[in-house]
Amino acid sequence: xxxxxxxxxxxxxxxxxxxxxxxxxxxxxxxxxxxxxxxxxxxxxxxxxxxxxxxxxxxxxxxxxxxxxxxxxxxxxxxxxxxxxxxxxxxxxxxxxxxxxxxxxxxxxxxxxxxxxxxxxxxxxxxxxxxxxxxxxxxxxxxxxxxxxxxxxxxxxxxxxxxxxxxxxxxxxxxxxxxxxxxxxxxxxxxxxxxxxxxxxxxxxxxxxxxxxxxxxxxxxxxxxxxxxxxxxxxxxxxxxxxxxxxxxxxxxxxxxxxxxxxxxxxxxxxxxxxxxxxxxxxxxxxxxxxxxxxxxxxxxxxxxxxxxxxxxxxxxxxxxxxxxxxxxxxxxxxxxxxxxxxxxxxxxxxxxxxxxxxxxxxxxxxxxx
Amino acid sequence: xxxxxxxxxxxxxxxxxxxxxxxxxxxxxxxxxxxxxxxxxxxxxxxxxxxxxxxxxxxxxxxxxxxxxxxxxxxxxxxxxxxxxxxxxxxxxxxxxxxxxxxxxxxxxxxxxxxxxxxxxxxxxxxxxxxxxxxxxxxxxxxxxxxxxxxxxxxxxxxxxxxxxxxxxxxxxxxxxxxxxxxxxxxxxxxxxxxxxxxxxxxxxxxxxxxxxxxxxxxxxxxxxxxxxxxxxxxxxxxxxxxxxxxxxxxxxxxxxxxxxxxxxxxxxxxxxxxxxxxxxxxxxxxxxxxxxxxxxxxxxxxxxxxxxxxxxxxxxxxxxxxxxxxxxxxxxxxxxxxxxxxxxxxxxxxxxxxxxxxxxxxxxxxxxxxxxxxxxxxxxxxxxxxxxxxxxxxxxxxxxxxxxxxxxxxxxxxxxxxxxxxxxxx
Numbered sequence: 001x002x003x004x005x006x007x008x009x010x011x012x013x014x015x016x017x018x019x020x021x022x023x024x025x026x027x028x029x030x031x032x033x034x035x036x037x038x039x040x041x042x043x044x045x046x047x048x049x050x051x052x053x054x055x056x057x058x059x060x061x062x063x064x065x066x067x068x069x070x071x072x073x074x075x076x077x078x079x080x081x082x083x084x085x086x087x088x089x090x091x092x093x094x095x096x097x098x099x100x101x102x103x104x105x106x107x108x109x110x111x112x113x114x115x116x117x118x119x120x121x122x123x124x125x126x127x128x129x130x131x132x133x134x135x136x137x138x139x140x141x142x143x144x145x146x147x148x149x150x151x152x153x154x155x156x157x158x159x160x161x162x163x164x165x166x167x168x169x170x171x172x173x174x175x176x177x178x179x180x181x182x183x184x185x186x187x188x189x190x191x192x193x194x195x196x197x198x199x200x201x202x203x204x205x206x207x208x209x210x211x212x213x214x215x216x217x218x219x220x221x222x223x224x225x226x227x228x229x230x231x232x233x234x235x236x237x238x239x240x241x242x243x244x245x246x247x248x249x250x251x252x253x254x255x256x257x258x259x260x261x262x263x264x265x266x267x268x269x270x271x272x273x274x275x276x277x278x279x280x281x282x283x284x285x286x287x288x289x290x291x292x293x294x295x296x297x298x299x300x301x302x303x304x305x306x307x308x309x310x311x312x313x314x315x316x317x318x319x320x321x322x323x324x325x326x327x328x329x330x331x332x333x334x335x336x337x338x339x340x341x342x343x344x345x346x347x348x349x350x351x352x353x354x355x356x357x358x359x360x361x362x363x364x365x366x367x368x369x370x
Numbered sequence: 371x372x373x374x375x376x377x378x379x380x381x382x383x384x385x386x387x388x389x390x391x392x393x394x395x396x397x398x399x400x401x402x403x404x405x406x407x408x409x410x411x412x413x414x415x416x417x418x419x420x421x422x423x424x425x426x427x428x429x430x431x432x433x434x435x436x437x438x439x440x441x442x443x444x445x446x447x448x449x450x451x452x453x454x455x456x457x458x459x460x461x462x463x464x465x466x467x468x469x470x471x472x473x474x475x476x477x478x479x480x481x482x483x484x485x486x487x488x489x490x491x492x493x494x495x496x497x498x499x500x501x502x503x504x505x506x507x508x509x510x511x512x513x514x515x516x517x518x519x520x521x522x523x524x525x526x527x528x529x530x531x532x533x534x535x536x537x538x539x540x541x542x543x544x545x546x547x548x549x550x551x552x553x554x555x556x557x558x559x560x561x562x563x564x565x566x567x568x569x570x571x572x573x574x575x576x577x578x579x580x581x582x583x584x585x586x587x588x589x590x591x592x593x594x595x596x597x598x599x600x601x602x603x604x605x606x607x608x609x610x611x612x613x614x615x616x617x618x619x620x621x622x623x624x625x626x627x628x629x630x631x632x633x634x635x636x637x638x639x640x641x642x643x644x645x646x647x648x649x650x651x652x653x654x655x656x657x658x659x660x661x662x663x664x665x666x667x668x669x670x671x672x673x674x675x676x677x678x679x680x681x682x683x684x685x686x687x688x689x690x691x692x693x694x695x696x697x698x699x700x701x702x703x704x705x706x707x708x709x710x711x712x713x714x715x716x717x718x719x720x721x722x723x724x725x726x727x728x729x730x731x732x733x734x735x736x737x738x739x740x741x742x743x744x745x746x747x748x749x750x751x752x753x754x755x756x757x758x759x760x761x762x763x764x765x766x767x768x769x770x771x772x773x774x775x776x777x778x779x780x781x782x783x784x785x786x787x788x789x790x791x792x793x794x795x796x797x
Contacts, residue, residue, distance in 0.1 A: 064737055064745035064765075066480065093536040096512045100714070100746025107715040107750050116713060118536025121507035121515065126552055127533050130545040290507050290531045292519045315478075320742060323478025324516025328523045330476055342476070 001210045002187055005194035012197040013082050016047065020085040025146065027088035028111075030074060031098055032256045033119045033286070034090050035135060035276045037162050037266070040200065041154035042142050046090075048196035048257075049074050049083060050235050051347055062104050068318045069347035070233045071097040078109050088113030088145070090138070095288055095321050113145045121290050123282050132277040139273065155272035161200045166262040168207040169195075172214065173259070176251040177306055180219035185229065185250025186241035192257050193235055225366050228303055230254035230329070231314035232322045239345070239355075243312065246359050252306040254299055260284045287321035295325070296332035303338055310366045311340045312359075316347055339365060371467060373494040380459050380496055382421050389414035405605075405625035412609045412618050420498075423448040429561050430498065432521070433612070434505035434514055436707050437532075438700045440577060440615040441550065442504065444570035445557055449612045452497045453517070456488045460771045461656045465491070469772060477520060482513040482740035483771030484656075492521050502560045503529040504553060509536070509710040511743050530556040534711050538701060542711070547697040570692045573615030574699070578686035580614060581703045583623040588679035590630050592728045595639025596647065598630050600662035600673035604654075607678075610704075645670030646789065649725040649761075651680065651751050652736030652744045653770040658778050661785075669789045674728045680721045681709050714747040721751055722758030730755075732792055733763035734785070738770040762795075764788040 008015065020026055027039050028049040036046040051073025059075040077083055089111045091102035102116045117134050120127035139150050169192065175182055191210065195203045225248040229240065235257050240250055253259055264283040267275040285295045303311065311333050315322035323344075330340045341362040343355060378384075389410045396407035423430045431442050433449045442449045459465035460483075471490030473479040479486065491497055503522050507515040515531070522529035532549045535542035554565045584606060591598050606626065609619045633639075648665070650673055655661055665671040684702035689695045701708045709717040725733065733755045735748045752763035766784055769775035 062749045064748055066739055066742055067746045068742075093508060095508070096743035097746060099536075099743060103714045103747055103750050106713060107718075107753070116536065119508075120533040120535075122531050122533060124533075124552065126545065126548045129548075130533070130535060130541070133541055133545075288508055288512065288515075290515060290519055291522060291529055293523070318480050318742060320478065320481060320512025320516060324481060324512065324520065326478070327476035327520050331523065 001206070001213055002190060004206070005190045005210075008194040008198055009190065009196075012047075013085075016045075016197065017085050019045065025087040026085055027090060027113065028083060028086045029090045029092075030101060031092035031094040032261045033092045033094060033280055034117065035138070035280050036200075037155060037158040037272075037276055038135065038139050038142065038150060039090070040161070041150045041158040042146055042148050044088070044142075044146065045199055049077075049089070050196075051077055052082070053077060053080070054348060062108065063100065066318050067100060068097045068232070068316045070316055071101045073347050075101060075104060078105060078111075083111070086111050088115070088142075090114075091116040093118050094286065095319075097318070097320075113142075115141050120281065121288065123289070123294070128277060128281055131281045132274055135273050135277050152272055155276070156268065159266045159268055159272060159275065161204065163265045163268065164204050165195060165200050165207070166265055168204060168211060169262045171211055172207070173252070175214060178219060180222040181249060181251055182214050182217040182219040184241070184244055185227070185253065186237040186244060188250075188253075189235070189237040189240055189257065192261065193237075196257065196261075224249045225363055226251045226307055226309045227312055228252040228254070228299075228306065228308040228310075229258075229312045229314065230299060231312075232316040232319040233257070233347075234314060236348070239314075242355060243359055246356065247363055248310075252302050252308055254284070254302065256286065259302070260286060287325040292325055292328045296328060299329070300332060300336050303333070303336065308338060309370070310362060311338055312343060312362075313340055314343045314345055317344050339369075371471070376467060376494055377496055380464055380491075382417050382455075382498075385455075385458070386414055386417045386421060389417065403625070403629050405622055405629055408618060408622040408625055409605055409609060412613050412616075412622055415618070416613055419448045420450045429501040431557075432497075432500040432503045432505075432518070434510075434518065435611060436510055436704060436710070437504070437506055438614070438696055438704060439612045440570060440573040440696060441554060441565075442557065443615055444573055445554075445561060445563055445565055447557065447561065450497070450500070451612050452492070452521075453484050453488045453514070454608070454611055455497060456491055457484045457656045457771060459491075460484065460487065461659065463657070466772070466774070468494075475520075475524075477517070480740065481516070482511065482738070483769055483775075484740075485513045485517040486740070487771060488517055489520055489524075492524060499525055500527055502527055502556075504557070505529070505531060506534050507531040509534045509743075510707070511710075511741070513740065513742075528556075528560060536711055538708060538712055543694070543697050543701070546700065547693045550693050550696055567692055570696075571689045574686065574689040574692055574695055576617055576620050577615045577699065577703075578689065580610070580620040580623045581683075581686050581699075583620070583627040584610075585683055585685065587623070587627045587630055588683070590627075590634045591674045591679060593634045594647075594729065595637065595641070595644040596672045596674045597633035597638060597640065599640040599666060600650075600654075600676065601659050602626070602630075603673070603676065603678055604659070614704075640672045641666045641670045643670050644672055646672070646732045646792070647728060647730045648673045648732045648734055649675040649680065649721065649728070649730040649755060650734045650736060651677065651721065652748070653677075653738040653741055654736050655768050655773075655778075655781065656770050657773050658781070661778065661781060664782065665785065668786075671732065671789065675721070675724050675730055680724050681717060682720060682724075710743075715750050715754075718747070718751045718754040722754035722756075725755050725761070726758045730759060731761060731796070732789070733759075733761045734788070735763055735765045736770070737765050737767050739767070739775050740769060740771070762792070
């Protein structure tokens, strides 16, 4: 099953083109604040736009060198026509880089439908009210463009499907609380990534089978350092694997291809748009949400629950939200006695040697304190 | 690092003394225009308000750049735009130590250099300690939002983020109005004082008049020859940033407008022979604003379109609903704030149109290394400028706050090559 998840993700362009040929309309999104349920309820397949290219020469001509390598890589893939099958692209004002990705994509790429959602920077009555209006605007725009009607029933059905995904992934994550977790951080990432590029109802069926398999598996990771990883967009299981191979197991994460994606459910009662607005605005926050204190409290809670011994704070070079959050996170984790290692990286991870040295030294520090 | 020496060298007291000297100099030299004297007075009084705030029993608020100061002024709270203070230090060749201190604190070294330096300075106590912080987010940029978050954590101080929407329409304005009202509630809780709406209206009426002069001043830049140089055009930024709404700021803007109008009426340009009219975008090198003087002297090149006037500004409207007025004003009348709340490929079209209207024949994009949202849009902007005017652009690698990234000589070399190319093309 593990291999199936990996293949789905690695062969995503081919598989998505096939779905497109079969008549499925596909809309790409770049940030987990996009409420996929609205797109799903419209009969569209929402998929995460990610990168893959080793180098980004085309994107570099359109975006300056201080734009994060994740955004440049997504753009490179788009310019290379790897996202030519998209019927739409929904962006978020998540960060400076994402806003500019939307600008360049809108100006220079022929994706038929383009929309950007303004997600507020904080949780309050005022911002929740405005964000609800943003989602109503998205719904209306999607309906008008795709000539479809998104009903409340359709939305509730979509919410139910996505909630099931969230529930199943949380069940999987709970297994990582064990002394000897049956699944590694790298393996979990394979599983989560696959779900970003296939319809959720199909994914849920796979997850149910996988959960049964994993529950029966005996973990072999006893004695390893229990780590949590937080930071910028990360979709490279090899990065996590290279950390785990040095004597650790990642038992928890705070990543957008991890718990930030699925940790919180949408309320299934009441007005569905309001429920979506509430969930997406108040969910496990990204570092772009202010003030950072809310995030620190949440991460401290997860760290205690999963008996984390060390935190890896990774950020892609030039990432403003995560690069800026580090001093606050470090202070917050120092208050609960958990050491933090800051690792800067490029999107397509290079510098494996340097990572190794720093991580090994970090583990030695943790071992001494054990 | 000897922080005592830094505190002495870079103190607000020193800043006040510096402006005092400039005021005296201006009063003794009839060649220095009246607007300059008023400008120095405004800045001196601004720093004095900060310096004496505690002594006078007033609350001190750290506020963001591009943030409307009228609300805090109306509540007799002293606004302190800390990052502007650091920019001012950097512009005078001081404060580079704060970059290292900011990085040592753990703040991203690739963030905007003034923000990195502000974090560094905050640790030394140079900028004192705020009673609270009010700022905007997520725009104008990640770096500013993160900087204030870190400083609120550093000082364990209350902070209020005013949410900027990411569209511009009636719903967005209503939302921002509500945000401003929530901000007032926060300030009332922090100060124990109620907002004086009549005082706010009075400040807004002053702002409206100030802005009227500012708009007319910006229009004058389109004249041929242009009567206003880039540095003088930028000079309004300091007074409006934290003293907008005060009578003297209006006086300054009126004086600057009238002086510039007189020149325009005499067809007197910034340079004897105007050869080039430049449209710029991106944050300029604050530590080397003389670059604009050099371009004027060396190439007869005058900036006629920049962040101050590249996007259409609107007059300040009816002040009877002060919050609605201020919500609109923040986006439509304050510098380029509106451009921070919408996709930039729309903004870029306006810049292209403006460059054509102003008869620009050259375009310089200041690619400030720490500014991701600034640099990320450069291709979109230069394509629109080209579409409307046919002008090729120079993307100038630099840093707005840190001269160690790209020195002045290197910037000048590239600008020289650009104008040489342009003049060869024009022959």
